[in-house]
Amino acid sequence: MTEYIASSMQTAREAVESGAEKLTISDEMLDLWNDVDDQAEEAGATHIMSAILACADAPGGLSGEVLYGVLCFCYEALRERFEEPGVGLEAEQRSGKCVEAISFQKSKIMDFLGAE
Template sequence: MYLWKQEMQSYRDRLQSIPPFERLAIAVSVMDWTLAEMGQIQPGVVSEYIASSMQKAHEAVGSGVEKLTISDEMLDSWNDVDDQAEEAGTTHIMSAILACADAPGGLSGEVLYGVLCFCYEALRERFEESDVGLEAERRSDKCVEAISFQKARIIDFL
């Protein structure tokens, strides 16, 4: 996360200038890309939760709303599902989904910043080398690619 924070800090305040429904579109596109980069998630309750939530996220973006709405049942089951998220990166993706759904006033710039961080962390954890820290992240193609993709998505909306 060292590299992500260093590279993305200058975008933090700028995210608030993007309309909330567009912030949700950015969040969903980054989550989609992150999931694609992560590859197959083992079948089970975690992958089903993520797939169902992402379907709702696409519906929300298609409707032009400002936040992801998932059922109270899904929100209530988050902790139980997360307890089963042993596969690298899945807890971070689930946290990104929860952040999008737990935004009463719409997806703020600060919440979007957090979602982007969760997505980066999902990939960093999924493809983590034995080395950790800023230099290890700089050498990681996945880390660098994730930051480049996120910046490009933000710039598309600024």
């Protein structure tokens, strides 16, 4: 599974560096998704894999809606990985990891919006 995620992330990095408007993952990688997901034992792995798949399964490119979904998957991966307790806004506001993740995501969005 680690190889699958590493390979997917490398493909994503190359797409970003080349200025591609969408992420294209090989049919072989897409076909392996369910098998790899079934073997995923590490907390948060399924959410990270879903974020990668969401980027690849965006026929219209990486729209705001798609990126919102990707950010949500990444956030949920963090919550699961660090076993953040509680549900809801108040619990997340008490969590340093959740606050840090939201702050990071906001800064990246603001960087992008400022770059236009």
